[in-house]
Amino acid sequence: MLSEKSAETVRATLPAVGAAVGDIAELFYTKLFAAHPELLRDLFNRGNQNAGLQKQALAGSIAAFATHLVAHPDTRPDVMLNRIAHKHASLGVTRGQYEVVHRHLFAAIAEILGEAVTPDVAAAWDEVYWLMANALIAIEERLYAEQQVLAGDVWRPWTVTARVEETADCTTFHLAPADGSPAPGFAAGQYVSVQVGLPDGARQIRQYSLSCAPGSPVRTITVKRIHGPAAAGPDGEVSNHLHAAVAVGDTLRVSAPYGDLVLRGGAAPVLLASAGIGCTPMLSMLEHLAETGHPSPVTVLHADRSPADHALRADHRALTYKLADGTARFWYEADAEPGDGEGLMDLADVAVAPGTRAYLCGPLPFMRAVRAQLLAKGVPAADIHYEVFGPDLWLASA
Incomplete structure (x- = not known):
């Protein structure tokens, strides 16, 4: 719940912050990656960063969350929070990373908005940030507990047992836990993250939906190869690597399954x-x-x-x-x-x-x-x- 004083301040400053949130997000990522280059190398999707998509998503989610809080101060936009939390859990995001984001995000806000960021304004938006961050942390820790993994420790080695060329640009990879242990259960519609080592030393991560039924004895992902001017660069580097370099018998680092688009039970059409x-x-x-x-x-x-x-x-x-x-x-x-x-x-x-x-x-x-x-x-x-x-x-x- 946003405090009454902060709600008034956020309501008054939301137009200015909303107008500048794209610039704030861009400067935030510049500062974040300058201080922590390993996050761009091994956690954030370099393709989305290159295209500016992650900046748009961050800016939009902050603005949407703040708008919801001032319009409905006693509730949370749980659909948005759940969607973000599932993605974070599939990446292994941890509580401590929210502190890092807070530091660089608020430095970017202060630099972009300048004198408009009074102590009251800073305190109000700090409250917005931690309401959102703590809600996400709570959901993510619940998701980790449901998968019986430690917070952030979502990765296991999986062996490629078969690959099927579905079309000229789509390949299905059959996967099994490398240690022979049972594969974790999942709900129809969920995805896993796959982390691959690339020639430049980066360990990039992408999400792929499980294309098999929950009761299937194997786990399958179907990967579309991304073409275009940057196909060998950030925009298609993981899909091209999987198509060109991953063979039967190879090992991939695969996350526990996550995702909130799941088939509901019941007999409805x-x-x-x-x-x-x-x-x-x-x-x-x-x-x-x-x-x-x-x-x-x-x-x-x-x-x-x-x-x-x-x-x-x-x-x-x-x-x-x-x-x-x-x-x-x-x-x-x-x-x-x-x-x-x-x-x-x-x-x-x-x-x-x-x-x-x-x-x-x-x-x-x-x-x-x-x-x-x-x-x-x-x-x-x-x-x-x-x-x-x-x-x-x-x-x-x-």
């Missing part, structure tokens, strides 16, 4: 909508629904560049056919086959059963468009859930 590599958590959910004999309608929707680019396409169809009441619809921008849609996903003639719970994963513009179509069809906003690969710019600005 389900809609799974994905685009591109966003199919991976949907495949985990779909396989689980098929294995457990889900009795209600399950609508499976996917959009891609072409059938040849659609990773796990055969599994997408085969698992749908195993359901008591399953329907699959695919859209392709090129080379659509008879029965498939052409162009972007269009739900105009897609039947959505009453009480449907929808799960979305793919690029942000895709999910915005699908969500709008679902809302127009009467699906309540509370029943539309999503996963974003990378910094969550949607939630932070919502």
Whole structure:
């Protein structure tokens, strides 16, 4: 709960801080990495830093949290906090790192806003920061306890037992604990972090959804190789490394499973909508629904560049056919086959059963468009859930 005095100060200064929060975030990261270069090398995603995405996510989350506090001082934006906490837990973030962030963030605030940062203003925003930080710390420590790991110690060695080239740019890696111990359980839709050693000595981390069902005897991740001008640099360095350098028998450092986009229990109708590599958590959910004999309608929707680019396409169809009441619809921008849609996903003639719970994963513009179509069809906003690969710019600005 934000104190009444601080709430007044934050409300009065929020427009100025909000206008400068992008500059504050940029200077913060400059200061943080100058003092702790190991954080950029081994913890933060260099691709997101290079593209400015992490700066946008940080700025948006701080502004969203502060806005919520002044509008609803007796509550917390738990959806946003849970999403961030799961990502932090998958990276092994610890309590002490919040002290480091606080030091450099407030140095950046003071430098950007100058004399506007009076003692009262500094105290009010300090209160905002620690309300957010302590809430995240509490959630993260609960998540660590649930996985029976020490705070931050989320890594285990896993052996690559097989790799399958799904498309020209997507490969599925089959993984098993290197020590032969049982694999930790997970919920359909969750992801793991994978840490790899790169030629420059960095140990970069990326998150990949588990594309298998929770009851599967193996764990699988399906990795899309990132192309483009910076494919060999930060934007695609981990995916390219996995594709080019990781073979059967190699060992990867893999985190415990985390993620708050999970398939809920019950017999409600389900809609799974994905685009591109966003199919991976949907495949985990779909396989689980098929294995457990889900009795209600399950609508499976996917959009891609072409059938040849659609990773796990055969599994997408085969698992749908195993359901008591399953329907699959695919859209392709090129080379659509008879029965498939052409162009972007269009739900105009897609039947959505009453009480449907929808799960979305793919690029942000895709999910915005699908969500709008679902809302127009009467699906309540509370029943539309999503996963974003990378910094969550949607939630932070919502």
